[in-house]
Amino acid sequence: MREIVDGLGYVPKSCTWELTLACNLRCGHCGSRAGNPRPDELGRPRLLEIANELADLGCRTLTLSGGEPTLSKHWEAVGAEAAGRGIAVNMITNAARADKELPRRAKEAGLVSIAASLDGLEATHDRHRGLPGSFKRVMALIEACHAAGPPVGVVTTLQKRNVRELDAIEELLAGKVYVWQLQLGAAMGNLLEHRSEQLDPKDLLQLIPALASLVERSPINIRIANNIGYYGKYESTLRRHRSTPVECWVGCFAGCRHLGIQSDGSVKGCLSLQATQETEGSLAEHALADIWHREGAFSYNRSFSTDSLTGFCRTCEHADICRGGCFSMRTCEGGSENPFCYHRVATLDARSLVKSKRRYAPLALAPAALLAAFGIGCAGDKPQGPPPAAPTADPFPGEPPSVEEYAVEPPPEPPPQGDEPPSVAEYAVEAPPDQPPMTTKYGVRPPKE
Numbered sequence: 390m391r392e393i394v395d396g397l398g399y400v401p402k403s404c405t406w407e408l409t410l411a412c413n414l415r416c417g418h419c420g421s422r423a424g425n426p427r428p429d430e431l432g433r434p435r436l437l438e439i440a441n442e443l444a445d446l447g448c449r450t451l452t453l454s455g456g457e458p459t460l461s462k463h464w465e466a467v468g469a470e471a472a473g474r475g476i477a478v479n480m481i482t483n484a485a486r487a488d489k490e491l492p493r494r495a496k497e498a499g500l501v502s503i504a505a506s507l508d509g510l511e512a513t514h515d516r517h518r519g520l521p522g523s524f525k526r527v528m529a530l531i532e533a534c535h536a537a538g539p540p541v542g543v544v545t546t547l548q549k550r551n552v553r554e555l556d557a558i559e560e561l562l563a564g565k566v567y568v569w570q571l572q573l574g575a576a577m578g579n580l581l582e583h584r585s586e587q588l589d590p591k592d593l594l595q596l597i598p599a600l601a602s603l604v605e606r607s608p609i610n611i612r613i614a615n616n617i618g619y620y621g622k623y624e625s626t627l628r629r630h631r632s633t634p635v636e637c638w639v640g641c642f643a644g645c646r647h648l649g650i651q652s653d654g655s656v657k658g659c660l661s662l663q664a665t666q667e668t669e670g671s672l673a674e675h676a677l678a679d680i681w682h683r684e685g686a687f688s689y690n691r692s693f694s695t696d697s698l699t700g701f702c703r704t705c706e707h708a709d710i711c712r713g714g715c716f717s718m719r720t721c722e723g724g725s726e727n728p729f730c731y732h733r734v735a736t737l738d739a740r741s742l743v744k745s746k747r748r749y750a751p752l753a754l755a756p757a758a759l760l761a762a763f764g765i766g767c768a769g770d771k772p773q774g775p776p777p778a779a780p781t782a783d784p785f786p787g788e789p790p791s792v793e794e795y796a797v798e799p800p801p802e803p804p805p806q807g808d809e810p811p812s813v814a815e816y817a818v819e820a821p822p823d824q825p826p827m828t829t830k831y832g833v834r835p836p837k838e
Contacts (some may be wrong), residue, residue, distance in 0.1 A: 399681070399687075399691065400446065400447040401447065401448050401646065401647060401648045402448065402449050402450070403448065404448050404452070404648050404650065405649045406451060406467075406650045407421070407454050407455055407456060407650065407652045408456070408461035409426050409430055409457070409461040410424070410426050410427045410456040410652050411424070411425060411426040411455065411461070412460070412483070413457055413460065413483070414457070414483050414518050414519055415519035415520075417517055417519070417586060418508075418574045418586065421660075426460075427651070430653055431654050433462075435654070435673070436463050437470045439650065439677060440470040440471040440474065440476075441474060443476065444471065444475065446677060450477045451471050451477070451479070452479050452504075453467065453468060453479070453481070454480075454481050454660070457482060457483055457486065458480055458482060459487075460486070461652075464480065464498075465494060465497075468480070468499055472500070472501075477501045478498075478499060478500050478501060479500055479502040479503065481503075481505070481506065483505070483527075484505050484523070487530040491503075492533050500539055501539060502540045502541065502542060502567070503534055504568075505527050505531060505541065506544050506545075506546075507543045507558070508548070508551055509550060509554050509558070510524070510557055511524040513554060516550070517546075517548070517550070531543070531566060540566075541565070541567070542566050543566050543570070544569075544572065545558065546573070547572065547573050547574060547588060547617075548574045549585075549586055549588055549592075552588070555571075556603075559609060563609055564608070566609065568609070568612055569610070570614055571614060572614030572616055572617065574586065574587050575587075575616060575661065590729050590730075590733075590734050593729065593730075593731045593735075594731075597618075597621070597623050597627070597731045598623060600617070600623075600627060601623035601626040601627055612630050616714070616715035616717065617729075618638045618714060618732075619638040619707070619711055619714055619732055620637065620711070621732050624637050624638065625637065640712040641714070641716040643657075643658030643659035643690055643717075644659075644669070644686065644687025644690045645690055647659060649662070650672065654671045655671055655672075656671070656677070658716075659717055661717035662716065662717050667689070669687060670683065670686075689716065690716065697713075697725060701726060701730075701733045701736070701737070702725070702726045702730070703725075703726070705732070713727045
């Protein structure tokens with residue numbers, strides 16, 4: 390399968406574009422440590438040229454990102470230029486600066502959708518974002534888009550504090566958003582200083598079945614990001630809403646079908662890649678086509694070999710096609726083995742059960758015990774307390790915070806480059822068909838056969 394796709398040639402079908410590194414929030418999981426703009430961010434003329442260069446290369450979907458993209462004076466112009474060339478443009482925002490005019494401005498600029506970051510219920514979200522009231526602003530933006538368009542989606546970064554709130558979040562979003570993307574927080578940027586917030590690989594034994602159950606029963610189009618997986622009995626359920634005909638993970642396409650652009654013009658296969666050596670060239674100096682087609686470019690993916698893998702990933706039967714899962718996630722964990730792989734965690738857990746003789750009957754005679762060991766078939770933890778209150782009558786109280794008020798001082802070391810996993814780009818184009826409401830109940834159970 391992968392050989393067939395690669396044989397079609399390398400075309401950047403999707404792109405995530407960091408228009409500015411400026412941000413008005415201090416998010417504890419921010420992969421790029423956004424806050425202050427880069428000193429050499431590209432100006433409007435070059436930005437518009439790049440939008441056309443993307444179209445010339447065959448880009449079909451473009452996500453305007455940051456930092457906070459609305460802090461760029463040029464986001465509407467860039468969006469309109471790309472949309473005018475037939476690219477489906479969307480934007481991901483933290484909604485801290487959102488007002489009642491943002492949906493209208495986005496529509497007039499030609500954007501097909503908006504995605505808002507939502508990282509839990511009110512207390513959890515505001516804690517992660519570092520700004521009281523940010524939850525209400527997100528919900529207000531969702532309501533405004535739901536009422537007047539464009540379609541709105543939500544991106545949630547999974548961490549220890551919010552995984553038990555997924556059912557409540559789902560009920561909050563049902564009927565209001567067309568897509569909900571769930572992604573793992575990776576050990577990069579600000580999250581390196583808050584590792585206690587990051588999920589552990591062993592948590593996948595509970596998380597993956599729970600996500601499969603959520604995908605199966607929810608009326609929302611739930612997209613599982615590329616840094617969650619892989620394989621096992623839940624794989625087809627997790628990938629059921631992908632735009633590809635194959636309901637399984639087929640490897641990272643950074644630098645093959647996707648690219649990322651930093652605000653200074655640096656080009657990467659994916660904005661989530663942290664290492665400076667993964668920067669392929671600068672659009673301040675070169676045309677995008679020259680960087681994309683350069684011999685040896687994006688070699689970590691275009692010239693991939695299983696020899697670059699170690700440990701379980703090296704010996705895995707899926708190694709050739711999986712390639713160690715999400716390349717960014719793998720590099721965050723050392724680069725040669727991906728501990729955040731469900732197949733790896735489940736296989737090693739099963740082996741440890743056998744070695745420790747924790748089972749009390751042969752495997753063939755104890756299916757219930759084996760399923761329980763994998764976190765399957767047992768009741769999950771249901772969030773306690775009433776559902777979150779609706780936003781206030783005035784959905785946008787007060788003045789939006791300024792970038793100066795909430796700017797983050799740069800760290801002593803040069804900040805790691807990258808952004809949250811940007812795979813929302815390939816999904817933020819069309820709303821799902823109307824579906825009848827479904828009763829939700831948070832639990833852990835396998836999907837239907």
